[in-house]
Amino acid sequence: MDYLPQAEIVRHASWAAFRAAREGARLLLLTTKAAEPYTGYAFQPADILLLGRESAGVPEDVHNTADARLLIPMQPGLRSLNVALSAAMVLGEALRQTSGFPLAIVAHERV
Numbered sequence: 220m221d222y223l224p225q226a227e228i229v230r231h232a233s234w235a236a237f238r239a240a241r242e243g244a245r246l247l248l249l250t251t252k253a254a255e256p257y258t259g260y261a262f263q264p265a266d267i268l269l270l271g272r273e274s275a276g277v278p279e280d281v282h283n284t285a286d287a288r289l290l291i292p293m294q295p296g297l298r299s300l301n302v303a304l305s306a307a308m309v310l311g312e313a314l315r316q317t318s319g320f321p322l323a324i325v326a327h328e329r330v
């Protein structure tokens with residue numbers, strides 16, 4: 220996509236390097252194994268959203284490291300949502316709560 224240059228992508232050499240670089244920001248894991256729905260969670264601007272692989276989620280030690288584990292509620296009997304869809308849903312709510320959407324667009328919508 221031609222939007223890619225607008226994304227700031229940082230690759231960390233290892234999980235340990237990533238943890239060292241996050242400087243106190245909370246790590247919020249989206250997982251089907253969570254009990255807490257994301258809809259009731261109070262997000263902060265510096266929060267980091269962590270999602271797992273399409274195949275197997277995240278390893279157990281990563282699961283345990285997260286500061287919170289959040290669930291997107293689903294109909295009973297369904298396994299999981301697509302990773303990009305999951306990210307978009309929770310990021311949208313986090314941006315809404317923390318006034319993270321671009322102000323000019325939000326103002327336009329209120330007219």
Ligand SMILES: C[S@@+](CC[C@H](N)C(=O)[O-])C[C@H]1O[C@@H](n2cnc3c(N)ncnc32)[C@H](O)[C@@H]1O
Pocket residue numbers: 248249250251269270271272273274275276277289290291292293298299300301302303305
């Ligand atoms: C296709 S799912 C992975 C399925 C994997 N078998 C598992 O149980 O984690 C890909 C990623 O999307 C996110 N995800 C999908 N559905 C979710 C849900 N209902 N609640 C929270 N996160 C979800 C999680 O981060 C998950 O690791």
